[in-house]
Amino acid sequence: MREAYRLQKHTLHSFLREHDLHVHVAFQYVGKEKLPYAQFHQRMEVVLNKLSDECTKIYLGKNH
Template sequence: MHTFKKEERLCNKRFIDGLFHSGSSFLCYPFRVSWQLAPAEQAYPVQVLFSVGKKRYKRAVDRNLLKRLMREAYRLNKQTLLYQQLTGADKRILLSIGYIGKELADYAFIEKKMQKLLNQLAGEATK
């Protein structure tokens, strides 16, 4: 039920370029979200990419920690907050979640903001 498989990760360079050049985006502090309707048929409703800027977090340990927390919060909440709405509307999306916060946040804060982000995204994507 709460899995995060390879097929759910966004790895295709062409899709990533298209996402950042022609996708929609919004801010849900401490996240910057870019999304786009998927051009091809895919196995999962969402393909997602997580990023943390090297400019703000010099140490790889900190970047990896933030990405791990983001992935975990996403993995636990995607089914109820995002997948059900997208499946109901029969839509597939590409998604990028970038961390732009100034400080290392704890898991409780990241999870609360991730839930808000997923609700907002579900609303925008199913319009």
């Protein structure tokens, strides 16, 4: 999971820097079975995009 975040965090970091925003993030996987890396990678992308979208709505206004 850390590797999936490490490889994709640049998009979120760029967004936060561009808008002078700061967030603290923690991820925890609580599933019963191990997921393949490709699935973690794909889901991490979705989560990071959602996080950017929510930051836009909350901190920059809904139509920014």
